[in-house]
Structure formats: C-alpha cells, structure tokens
Amino acid sequence: MEDPDFAVLLAGDSPHDPTALKAVRTVTGLSLWRSRQLLDSAPATVRSGLPFDIAARTAQHLRQAGVPTGIRCGWCRRTLPGDDIPVDPGPCASPYWPAAHCQANSMTSCDCDFCEAYGPLPGHTTHPGP
Numbered sequence: 001m002e003d004p005d006f007a008v009l010l011a012g013d014s015p016h017d018p019t020a021l022k023a024v025r026t027v028t029g030l031s032l033w034r035s036r037q038l039l040d041s042a043p044a045t046v047r048s049g050l051p052f053d054i055a056a057r058t059a060q061h062l063r064q065a066g067v068p069t070g071i072r073c074g075w076c077r078r079t080l081p082g083d084d085i086p087v088d089p090g091p092c093a094s095p096y097w098p099a100a101h102c103q104a105n106s107m108t109s110c111d112c113d114f115c116e117a118y119g120p121l122p123g124h125t126t127h128p129g130p
Contacts (some may be wrong), residue, residue: 023065
C-alpha cells in the first residue's frame with residue numbers, strides 16, 4: 001500500500017521578523033524576497049508532496065520560528081493544525097485505505113480486512129472478533 005503525500009501550509013498571519021523569514025527560506029530554498037512573498041500570501045502551501053515525517057518536521061521547524069502552520073493529507077484532505085491540537089474530527093475520505101490507516105487521524109484500532117489478515121499496522125490494534 002502506497003503512503004499518501006502531505007503538504008505543509010501557512011495557516012494564517014505570520015510574523016515578518018528575521019527568524020520567520022529564515023525558517024521559510026530554510027525549508028523552501030527560496031530567496032529572502034520570495035520567502036517574504038510567501039509569508040505575505042498566507043494562507044498558502046509552503047511545500048507539498050512530502051512523506052508525513054518530513055512534513056511534520058518541516059511544520060515543527062516553522063512553528064518554532066513563530067509561523068502558524070498546518071499539515072494537509074493528500075488523500076483525505078484533512079488538515080492537522082498543530083502538535084497539541086486534535087485532528088479534524090471528520091471521517092477520512094480516502095479512496096485508498098481505511099480511516100484507521102490514515103495518518104491524519106488518531107485512531108489506534110482497526111477492523112479492516114488487511115489488519116485481520118496481516119496484523120495491525122504499527123501503533124494500531126485490531127478489534128476482537130464477535
């Protein structure tokens with residue numbers, strides 16, 4: 001099963017101090033002028049097509065610089081707003097995998113056929129049978 005891609009988003013008004021500009025420049029590789037334009041265009045996508053772990057590290061780096069960010073799942077289109085904020089409670093709309101497998105949620109158990117046949121994914125448990 002292929003993993004989804006994730007996008008890092010600017011979530012709102014961002015500071016334009018040197019720390020924020022440097023953080024955007026570091027994660028995007030853009031010039032200082034283009035980094036300022038990106039901050040001015042919020043809400044906007046900073047990077048897209050990333051694996052979840054890289055998207056999470058990128059968002060964390062920007063948050064540490066005071067830039068409000070979110071991470072959006074490329075399959076279910078839900079947004080993970082922050083480290084300590086719960087995930088969008090809506091169901092996963094992915095056509096590719098069960099909701100419990102979506103990294104954009106906090107489910108820890110699953111009763112899908114894949115988990116029944118091959119065992120649970122890391123961090124998940126299967127529901128006991130009837």
